[in-house]
Structures are given as C-alpha cells and as structure tokens.
Amino acid sequence: MKYPNIDFEPLFTWVNRPRIIYAPGVRRELAYEISELGGSNVAIFTDKGLVNAGVVEMVAEEIRKSDLKLVGIFDAILQDARIANINEGGEFYRSIGADCMVAVGGGSVMDTAKAVNILIGHGADDFQPLAEQAGLWEGAQRLPPHVAFPTTAGTGCEVTNALVVLDTEVGAKLSVTHPYCNSDIAMLDPELTIMVPPKITAFTGMDALTHAIEGVTSTGAEPIADALGLHAIRLIARYLPEAVKDPDNITARGNMLIAATLAGMCFCNTMTGGTHATAHALGALYGIPHGLANSIMLPVVMDFNAVESPERFMIIADAMGIDVNGKTALEAAEAAVQGVRDLKSQIGLTETLRDFNIPDDSNKLMPLVELAAGDGQIGYNPRYLEEADILNLFLKAM
Ligand SMILES: [Fe+2]
Incomplete structure (x- = not known):
C-alpha cells in the first residue's frame, strides 16, 4: 500500500521502565x-x-x-x-x-x-x-x-x-x-496462561487490541508508540483466534502475551480514548469486566472516530491484514471497523449492552454518559466527544 500521511504532535516523550523477559517456562x-x-x-x-x-x-x-x-x-x-x-x-x-x-x-x-x-x-x-x-x-x-x-x-x-x-x-x-x-x-511465561478459558482469552485479547488501536489513534499518538501498537495489532489479528480455539497452543499464547505487552508499552505513552472512557463507566456502574466492555464499545467508537483521522485507521486495517490497495483512506478505515467486528465474531464475542440489563433509554443512560464524559481518557479521543455523542455510542452498542 502507499503509506498515508500520519502526522503527529511535534513534542512527545516516551518512557518505559521494566525489563521484559520472555520464554515458555x-x-x-x-x-x-x-x-x-x-x-x-x-x-x-x-x-x-x-x-x-x-x-x-x-x-x-x-x-x-x-x-x-x-x-x-x-x-x-x-x-x-x-x-x-x-x-x-x-x-x-x-x-x-x-x-x-x-x-x-x-x-x-x-x-x-x-x-x-x-x-x-x-x-x-x-x-x-x-x-x-x-x-x-x-x-x-x-x-x-x-x-x-x-x-x-x-x-x-x-x-x-x-x-x-x-x-x-x-x-x-x-x-x-x-x-x-x-x-x-x-x-x-505463556505456560501460565494456558488454563485461561476461551471466553476470558477472547475478551482480555480484545482489551490488548483496544490498547493498540486507541494508542495508534489517540491525540497522543507518536511514531515510537505507532511501531509498538501496529505490531501488537498484527500479532493479535494473527494469534487471538488461535489462542481462543486451541488453548494449549503455546505459540499462540506466547505471541498474545507479547502483543499485550507491546500494546501496554504503546498506550501508557499515548493514553487511550473513547472506548476506554466508556468501558470504565460500564465497569464502574454495571460491573462488566474491562475487556468485555472494551470489546463491545471498540467498533462503535472506531466507527465514530474514523472520519476524523482515516489515515490512522487505514494503517490499522493494513496491520490487521486487510488489503487496502485501491481503497480511499475512509474506505480503508471502514474496513478496519469491519475487521474488528469480524474478529469478534470469530472469537465468539457476541455480547451487546442489552445482555447486561443496561436500559435502552436516554434518561436512564445519563449516569453512564456523565461518568464517561468525566473519565481521564476521554480527552485523548481523536474526535471530540460531547455528551450527546457519548449517549449515541451507548445506544449504538445495545
Ligand atoms: Fe484496558
């Protein structure tokens, strides 16, 4: 693909402290x-x-x-x-x-x-x-x-x-x-992760994917974090379905552990965005596990954000293995959203907010909306989110 223009704010800092050691065992x-x-x-x-x-x-x-x-x-x-x-x-x-x-x-x-x-x-x-x-x-x-x-x-x-x-x-x-x-x-140590049941493997993997996607598209995006986030996306697209289908597969488990770490290194510098802000509110008020809340909100928030920075979503589509040749940036961005929906159905994540008894009613959703609007991650969303937009995101995730 012809690489799109991906500008970034000219001032950024990148920090990371821990030593990382990887090996089965x-x-x-x-x-x-x-x-x-x-x-x-x-x-x-x-x-x-x-x-x-x-x-x-x-x-x-x-x-x-x-x-x-x-x-x-x-x-x-x-x-x-x-x-x-x-x-x-x-x-x-x-x-x-x-x-x-x-x-x-x-x-x-x-x-x-x-x-x-x-x-x-x-x-x-x-x-x-x-x-x-x-x-x-x-x-x-x-x-x-x-x-x-x-x-x-x-x-x-x-x-x-x-x-x-x-x-x-x-x-x-x-x-x-x-x-x-x-x-x-x-x-x-991927040997410690083989007992994680498929459902939890699926939604924790979606948390990692959300870190990478929000990291690459956040207002704090920068080239070092891009490198980490995009490779995390490649590994997750390749290995998450395998880790869900075949829990004992050490190669899939190992690559998913590495991907989650890469995505963590990415977003701890760029911060996240609207998916995390809404997922935090869903976790706090309805007890929805964090990864599951992210997996529900991610395609909805991506869909909202795609028009703001389609080039960034285009490189995400490319990292997911989607052929973006011949597509405009916006078409490629839409393909990235569809790619996330396809990945979710491949790993059996079909939940919507309705499954958690969240009311499909604008007034009753206001406590969730207000909590998400006040979340520290909301300001990093690439497209400005008014309360009315946040309400719409929740309604679309029903
Ligand atoms: Fe997260």
Missing part, C-alpha cells in the same frame, strides 16, 4: 532475578482462582526450591483494584516481613500489587489520599523489588506506569500514575 529464572534485584523474603500477590487452578504453585515452587524465602501468599485480590483491598495487601506485606513482591495474575492483581508497592515504598498505610492525587510524580520514590507474571494476555499492566482503582464509594474508576509502580521485571 521463564519462571524458572525467577529466583535468580529476584536475588539480583536484592529481594530475599518474597510475598506473592494473586487471587483465589489462580491458587485453585494451580497457577500460583507453578511460580511458588520456583521460590521454594531456591535460597529465597516465600514468606506469604496474599490471595484475597478482588476484581478491580479497590482501596480497602489495597490497604489490606499493604498490611499483609508488612506483617509477614516481606522485602519484595511477585504478582501473579491479570489486570486486577497486577494493579492491586502496584498500589501495595506504592504504599510500602512511601511508608503509607492508606491508598485513598494517594489515589485522589491521581499523578504521584512529585517526590516519587523507587519502590521495593517487584516482578510481575501476567496470567492473561490483555491489560499490559506489567509494563504500564499507571493503575486503575475502583472507588467503591464514589462508584468510579480512577487512573493513578507513579513513575516506578510498574514491575522491575515483567516475566512473560
């Missing part, structure tokens, strides 16, 4: 890596589902076999990082005398672990005032050693310097950033 290097980081008393942060599935033991046994001490496993992490749960985790870390953490889990686990590490590193015991500050950059301190094993290929939380907290009192999701909150080392 890379958990066997964990003890060495923690020792190198200076840790000796290890606390694992995870959830009960992963303990029951035997995934935590696959990591824990590597610590037990080593000279390190496994001082405790905090398995009480809930869906969505929550202040009370974070504070409980901080208390646990201190009570067992831990000096480093290993997070084993998906986005909720990794975000909760990040927040706990911020508490420990800053000598605090309540995350509420820190969450309210949203950006924890001034006086930010290096945090104790932290290794993350993502067990879903979706959030990219292992590399992003932000976390999303559900404020249960206000009923909203808040983004909190801290320059050192991401793991020191992201260990990508």
Whole structure:
C-alpha cells in the first residue's frame, strides 16, 4: 500500500521502565532475578482462582526450591483494584516481613500489587489520599523489588506506569500514575496462561487490541508508540483466534502475551480514548469486566472516530491484514471497523449492552454518559466527544 500521511504532535516523550523477559517456562529464572534485584523474603500477590487452578504453585515452587524465602501468599485480590483491598495487601506485606513482591495474575492483581508497592515504598498505610492525587510524580520514590507474571494476555499492566482503582464509594474508576509502580521485571511465561478459558482469552485479547488501536489513534499518538501498537495489532489479528480455539497452543499464547505487552508499552505513552472512557463507566456502574466492555464499545467508537483521522485507521486495517490497495483512506478505515467486528465474531464475542440489563433509554443512560464524559481518557479521543455523542455510542452498542 502507499503509506498515508500520519502526522503527529511535534513534542512527545516516551518512557518505559521494566525489563521484559520472555520464554515458555521463564519462571524458572525467577529466583535468580529476584536475588539480583536484592529481594530475599518474597510475598506473592494473586487471587483465589489462580491458587485453585494451580497457577500460583507453578511460580511458588520456583521460590521454594531456591535460597529465597516465600514468606506469604496474599490471595484475597478482588476484581478491580479497590482501596480497602489495597490497604489490606499493604498490611499483609508488612506483617509477614516481606522485602519484595511477585504478582501473579491479570489486570486486577497486577494493579492491586502496584498500589501495595506504592504504599510500602512511601511508608503509607492508606491508598485513598494517594489515589485522589491521581499523578504521584512529585517526590516519587523507587519502590521495593517487584516482578510481575501476567496470567492473561490483555491489560499490559506489567509494563504500564499507571493503575486503575475502583472507588467503591464514589462508584468510579480512577487512573493513578507513579513513575516506578510498574514491575522491575515483567516475566512473560505463556505456560501460565494456558488454563485461561476461551471466553476470558477472547475478551482480555480484545482489551490488548483496544490498547493498540486507541494508542495508534489517540491525540497522543507518536511514531515510537505507532511501531509498538501496529505490531501488537498484527500479532493479535494473527494469534487471538488461535489462542481462543486451541488453548494449549503455546505459540499462540506466547505471541498474545507479547502483543499485550507491546500494546501496554504503546498506550501508557499515548493514553487511550473513547472506548476506554466508556468501558470504565460500564465497569464502574454495571460491573462488566474491562475487556468485555472494551470489546463491545471498540467498533462503535472506531466507527465514530474514523472520519476524523482515516489515515490512522487505514494503517490499522493494513496491520490487521486487510488489503487496502485501491481503497480511499475512509474506505480503508471502514474496513478496519469491519475487521474488528469480524474478529469478534470469530472469537465468539457476541455480547451487546442489552445482555447486561443496561436500559435502552436516554434518561436512564445519563449516569453512564456523565461518568464517561468525566473519565481521564476521554480527552485523548481523536474526535471530540460531547455528551450527546457519548449517549449515541451507548445506544449504538445495545
Ligand atoms: Fe484496558
């Protein structure tokens, strides 16, 4: 294809901190890596589902076999990082005398672990005032050693310097950033992801795709993030259907883990947009899992945005493997939207907002609209979203 003009704002910064190590079975290097980081008393942060599935033991046994001490496993992490749960985790870390953490889990686990590490590193015991500050950059301190094993290929939380907290009192999701909150080392071990059921594989994969697509189209888009996001899209288009159809396929699982990390590195610099803003509202008010909410909203928001920056959606179509030769930028952008719809039906994601008892009524949708309009990600959407536009997006996703 003839490469389209893809301008970007002339001033940008790009940061990324963690070291990334990939290999099927890379958990066997964990003890060495923690020792190198200076840790000796290890606390694992995870959830009960992963303990029951035997995934935590696959990591824990590597610590037990080593000279390190496994001082405790905090398995009480809930869906969505929550202040009370974070504070409980901080208390646990201190009570067992831990000096480093290993997070084993998906986005909720990794975000909760990040927040706990911020508490420990800053000598605090309540995350509420820190969450309210949203950006924890001034006086930010290096945090104790932290290794993350993502067990879903979706959030990219292992590399992003932000976390999303559900404020249960206000009923909203808040983004909190801290320059050192991401793991020191992201260990990508696809063997830990083969037990993820097809449905969760599908919607976490759609979260990663949303990070990449919103990263490439956000108002903060820039060339380094483009490179990361576009390759993530290529890998997801190629390997997500395989990972859903054949859960034991280590090649597909491995490429999806890499794609989710690439997409995380992309969007933590560019931010996201309207899909994430609306998905955060759906998660906060209706408890819809983040990836599933994104998968419902993504084609609707892309369709709305396509006219604003069709060239950017054209390169997305190309990355998805769609032949854009002979198409205008707008035709190619529409093909990208259709490509996302096709991918969703291929992986069995047919849900609409109706499946979650969300009222098909403009007045009743207003709390959702207002929450999305106030979300920190909305300003990065390439096309300006008025409240009436947001309402239309929800109505179209019914
Ligand atoms: Fe996300």
